[in-house]
Amino acid sequence: xxxxxxxxxxxxxxxxxxxxxxxxxxxxxxxxxxxxxxxxxxxxxxxxxxxxxxxxxxxxxxxxxxxxxxxxxxxxxxxxxxxxxxxxxxxxxxxxxxxxxxxxxxxxxxxxxxxxxxxxxxxxxxxxxxxxxxxxxxxxxxxxxxxxxxxxxxxxxxxxxxxxxxxxxxxxxxxxxxxxxxxxxx
Numbered sequence: 001x002x003x004x005x006x007x008x009x010x011x012x013x014x015x016x017x018x019x020x021x022x023x024x025x026x027x028x029x030x031x032x033x034x035x036x037x038x039x040x041x042x043x044x045x046x047x048x049x050x051x052x053x054x055x056x057x058x059x060x061x062x063x064x065x066x067x068x069x070x071x072x073x074x075x076x077x078x079x080x081x082x083x084x085x086x087x088x089x090x091x092x093x094x095x096x097x098x099x100x101x102x103x104x105x106x107x108x109x110x111x112x113x114x115x116x117x118x119x120x121x122x123x124x125x126x127x128x129x130x131x132x133x134x135x136x137x138x139x140x141x142x143x144x145x146x147x148x149x150x151x152x153x154x155x156x157x158x159x160x161x162x163x164x165x166x167x168x169x170x171x172x173x174x175x176x177x178x179x180x181x182x183x184x185x186x
Contacts, residue, residue: 047128048080048088053111054127056098057119060110063089074129149175 051070055061061069063085071079089109092098097115100107111119156168 048084049092050122051080051128052085052088052092052109053097053115053119053122056109056111057116057123060103060108062103062106062108066109070129073127078129 052066055066055069063082066089067080067082067085089098089100092115093100093109095114096112097118098109099112100109102108153168153172156164160168
């Protein structure tokens with residue numbers, strides 16, 4: 001916070017010095033900190049297999065639908081790549097656990113009888129995306145809240161009056177003290 005133009009996503013906002021530049025710089029650092037912690041989780045190949053079987057036990061799906069469902073059900077914590085899903089689909093087809101058919105111009109996969117038996121055998125276990133999202137959820141909630149706070153503070157820095165900026169600085173200082181108080185309790 002040296003009074004120079006802020007880096008990253010806030011360049012060109014018109015702040016070159018003063019409290020606006022300092023707030024932009026702090027918010028950019030906060031935003032970058034939260035974003036760097038939100039990388040999707042990388043799961044093992046067996047997890048992709050289990051996830052595909054669990055989803056196809058519910059209904060037939062095409063490959064990108066499977067990817068989207070896993071990402072959605074994990075709360076964004078896990079988004080398998082096409083390079084892991086499609087080879088898994090081929091392997092499951094080779095094992096006779098799924099079949100593919102053309103449906104509305106897309107290759108749609110469904111479980112065979114053997115595939116349904118395998119799905120039933122693991123039905124009592126948590127789905128792979130559930131363990132992934134459970135592990136990441138508290139961190140993601142805090143990261144999202146922090147990023148939203150940074151965005152609100154950046155907006156205030158851009159449009160607020162000097163009095164509003166002072167109020168915001170006091171509020172943020174109180175929030176910082178409150179967060180440290182939470183850590184001190186534990």
